Amino acid sequence: MNRPRILTALLFAVLFSFFALPAQAHKLNVFSWAGDKKIYGEAFFSGGRKAKNVPVHAQDAESHTTLLTTLTDEEGKFQFTPPQQAVQQKLNLLITVETGDGHRGEWLLTADEYLSAASDPTGAAQPPGEESAIKESAIKSVDIEAVRAIVRQELNRELIPVKRHLAEGREKKAGLRDILGGIGCIIGLAGILAWFQSKKKKKTSTDG
Amino acid sequence: MHISEGILSAPVLISGGVVAAIGTFIGLKKIDLEQIMPVALLSSAFFVAGLVHVPLGPGSVHLMLIGLLGVMLGWAAFPAILIALFLQALFFQFGGFAVLGVNTVTMSVPALCCYYLTRPWIDNRKTRPAASFIAGFLAILLASLLTACALALTDTGFTAAAQLIIAANVPVMIIEGCITMFTVGFLAKVQPEILHLEYA
Numbered sequence A: 001m002n003r004p005r006i007l008t009a010l011l012f013a014v015l016f017s018f019f020a021l022p023a024q025a026h027k028l029n030v031f032s033w034a035g036d037k038k039i040y041g042e043a044f045f046s047g048g049r050k051a052k053n054v055p056v057h058a059q060d061a062e063s064h065t066t067l068l069t070t071l072t073d074e075e076g077k078f079q080f081t082p083p084q085q086a087v088q089q090k091l092n093l094l095i096t097v098e099t100g101d102g103h104r105g106e107w108l109l110t111a112d113e114y115l116s117a118a119s120d121p122t123g124a125a126q127p128p129g130e131e132s133a134i135k136e137s138a139i140k141s142v143d144i145e146a147v148r149a150i151v152r153q154e155l156n157r158e159l160i161p162v163k164r165h166l167a168e169g170r171e172k173k174a175g176l177r178d179i180l181g182g183i184g185c186i187i188g189l190a191g192i193l194a195w196f197q198s199k200k201k202k203k204t205s206t207d208g
Numbered sequence B: 001m002h003i004s005e006g007i008l009s010a011p012v013l014i015s016g017g018v019v020a021a022i023g024t025f026i027g028l029k030k031i032d033l034e035q036i037m038p039v040a041l042l043s044s045a046f047f048v049a050g051l052v053h054v055p056l057g058p059g060s061v062h063l064m065l066i067g068l069l070g071v072m073l074g075w076a077a078f079p080a081i082l083i084a085l086f087l088q089a090l091f092f093q094f095g096g097f098a099v100l101g102v103n104t105v106t107m108s109v110p111a112l113c114c115y116y117l118t119r120p121w122i123d124n125r126k127t128r129p130a131a132s133f134i135a136g137f138l139a140i141l142l143a144s145l146l147t148a149c150a151l152a153l154t155d156t157g158f159t160a161a162a163q164l165i166i167a168a169n170v171p172v173m174i175i176e177g178c179i180t181m182f183t184v185g186f187l188a189k190v191q192p193e194i195l196h197l198e199y200a
Helices: A002-020 A084-089 A112-117 A137-167 A176-207 B010-030 B033-049 B066-092 B100-123 B128-154 B158-190
Strands: A028-034 A038-047 A054-058 A066-071 A077-080 A093-098 A104-109
Touching: A028 A093, A028 A112, A028 A137, A038 A054, A038 A093, A038 A104, A054 A077, A066 A077, A077 A112, A084 A104, A137 B033, A176 B033, A176 B066, B010 B066, B010 B128, B033 B066, B066 B158, B100 B128, B100 B158
Parallel strands: A028 A104
Antiparallel strands: A028 A038, A038 A077, A054 A066, A054 A093, A093 A104
């Protein structure tokens, strides 16, 4: 009597877990990186669907005051120049995306990340004043600064896909292990409940 | 349908938690030894169904099987959904632990409504297919409305949120209607006692 029921239960569980294999968790992901003078980012659901035309807020990570609001485009991408206040006070930015139907994702972009990428490549690092220095060496040092700036820019551009990959890697994907683990938990709980109830039943039957 | 962490205000979270706790308590009282396996089975089904994406419509949505849980479990849908949601938050980062209560309520209350609204017609062999389709469909619709309510109580406008969620979930409503219809039909034939039907 009981055996076919349990068999059906197992059949259903196995069926469902195979049905679900190619799917992924349902969550809104945000990731963001600093490019040359701008902050870029993307918002997408973990199934891969882009979050289109969704408001993006850049907040101070500590006080949670919103410094800037923008929208994602048709491909779920967004970009903005770091707000003045954030640059001056070297604030860590918490970038949050909310879809209005209960989904929310966030990403922390530290001040170091966007300030190093945004620092002005031309001349700012070379304060004027020591005019008496030998002309030749001055030219050399300017050259070095210029080279440094170019390298930084190029490196930034080259690193964007790498940063993107790293950001994507932060997302935890649900695998077979998670699914089976969860089902195992549920079966275990059912077992505990069954044990308690059978104990109760025994007690009442011996009492009565 | 899972509301993410950090959106709702504290009063909404707390009242959601209280309602979920009451529902779960009543649900647990109603589970007898015979019903434990069906409850665990449907809880697992709900847990896994969240991973099945429906690649239709504007949003990113997934199956929930709320109608099926409601029709088959009644009040016991509360503990079944609570446990599944807890595990989904743990393993898949769906929703979150602070919003567990609210999410449990927005999905279990529709299940319970379906139980009371469609159950009499499911017991009747002739009206069974239509009633079970309606149960699957209605459950998602009600859950969308409740989710919109929870969001509206915090800050987003109700109509805006409701429109967004319902529009995204229309394909799910139809799919769940069909799934509920076929599953109930199948179980009524093969395992009528799991549905507490009196005849085979």
